[in-house]
Amino acid sequence: MIDRATLVDYCNALLDSAAFQDYCPNGLQVEGRASISLLVTGVTASQALLDAAVAADADMLLVHHGYFWKGEPAVITGIKQRRLKTLLSNELNLLAYHLPLDVHATLGNNAQLAQLMGWSISGGLEPDNPRSVGLYGELARSMSGSELAADLARVLQREPLHIAGSDRPIKRVAWCTGAAQGYIDKAIALGADAFVTGEISEPTVHAARENGIHFFSAGHHATERYGVRALGEHLASHFGIEHRFIDMDNPV
Numbered sequence: 001m002i003d004r005a006t007l008v009d010y011c012n013a014l015l016d017s018a019a020f021q022d023y024c025p026n027g028l029q030v031e032g033r034a035s036i037s038l039l040v041t042g043v044t045a046s047q048a049l050l051d052a053a054v055a056a057d058a059d060m061l062l063v064h065h066g067y068f069w070k071g072e073p074a075v076i077t078g079i080k081q082r083r084l085k086t087l088l089s090n091e092l093n094l095l096a097y098h099l100p101l102d103v104h105a106t107l108g109n110n111a112q113l114a115q116l117m118g119w120s121i122s123g124g125l126e127p128d129n130p131r132s133v134g135l136y137g138e139l140a141r142s143m144s145g146s147e148l149a150a151d152l153a154r155v156l157q158r159e160p161l162h163i164a165g166s167d168r169p170i171k172r173v174a175w176c177t178g179a180a181q182g183y184i185d186k187a188i189a190l191g192a193d194a195f196v197t198g199e200i201s202e203p204t205v206h207a208a209r210e211n212g213i214h215f216f217s218a219g220h221h222a223t224e225r226y227g228v229r230a231l232g233e234h235l236a237s238h239f240g241i242e243h244r245f246i247d248m249d250n251p252v
């Protein structure tokens with residue numbers, strides 16, 4: 001068992017969360033019970049995940065997608081009321097890290113995706129940004145677009161959408177987990193043969209075809225399962241608490 005404040009302070013420091021300009025507050029978002037023995041992690045603090053955490057008698061829920069996003073309505077009605085009521089009436093702490101959990105050099109979503117896929121990391125997708133969210137690297141051996149698609153499907157357990165803007169073999173790959181289809185230009189600027197992210201928009205198809213790059217939409221949820229799970233495992237071993245990752249499937 002560990003007290004909440006110690007765990008939260010440790011996480012904030014580990015992820016350097018104060019250094020980020022983000023679209024939501026990072027760290028403790030909703031305060032619950034003061035001590036933690038069971039930590040549940042998941043990608044998004046949806047009602048289904050909250051209910052699963054309550055059923056498991058979790059003391060804290062740690063997610064990548066929490067609440068209080070910039071521009072969202074401030075009033076507490078509808079799904080927001082039900083979610084907050086679930087947290088508050090069960091004294092369940094909600095801890096959330098968005099960009100800090102994308103960027104962390106080992107536990108981050110992007111580093112974890114690289115590790116799972118066996119990609120080496122050469123640098124950031126934004127070379128001038130020390131907190132670049134995406135990364136790029138070289139494959140150990142070059143492969144075709146359909147080989148990389150098959151690799152993604154096997155590792156992420158989800159078929160990616162592959163836009164074959166080129167038929168050239170892939171050696172340099174750039175990636176950014178989540179909804180980073182707008183970063184395709186950064187991948188092109190780095191001379192990447194392929195760009196992998198979670199989502200796709202209509203203009204992304206044209207950008208891929210007209211710039212001659214392979215583009216893979218591999219799932220927002222599927223590419224962002226691994227950071228929060230890795231952080232949960234790290235916290236469990238660091239503090240000697242129990243951890244359970246609960247995957248609520250999302251096809252997007």
Ligand SMILES: [Zn+2]
Nearest residue numbers: 178179220224
């Ligand atoms: Zn995301």
